[in-house]
Amino acid sequence: PSGLxxxxxxxxxxxxxxxxxxxxxTAARCAHIAKTYxxxxxxxxxxxxxxxxxxxxxxxxxxxPEVKLIGNIHGNEVAGREMLIYLAQYxxx
Numbered sequence: 820p821s822g823l824x825x826x827x828x829x830x831x832x833x834x835x836x837x838x839x840x841x842x843x844x845t846a847a848r849c850a851h852i853a854k855t856y857x858x859x860x861x862x863x864x865x866x867x868x869x870x871x872x873x874x875x876x877x878x879x880x881x882x883x884p885e886v887k888l889i890g891n892i893h894g895n896e897v898a899g900r901e902m903l904i905y906l907a908q909y910x911x912x
Contacts, residue, residue, distance in 0.1 A: 830901075832897050838868075841907075842855055842868055852911075854877050857869070
């Protein structure tokens with residue numbers, strides 16, 4: 820909605836297509852620290868999209884700790900997927 824600060828998060832359940840758009844838009848807005856890429860396809864043929872946050876996205880840095888968070892692993896687990904979408908948006912802000 821217009822008039823809201825750029826850090827405002829609109830809480831809603833995202834479809835797969837909406838999730839892909841949000842993650843790509845988030846990475847584009849924070850291109851200096853974020854990058855999206857695919858790690859393959861699901862059993863149903865949907866792209867498995869990753870968003871990476873780093874001082875140097877796309878570059879592995881030796882001896883730097885890494886964390887991988889995964890959501891929606893058993894199908895339609897909405898809460899985990901939504902929390903990770905909002906975490907990505909929060910990290911971008």
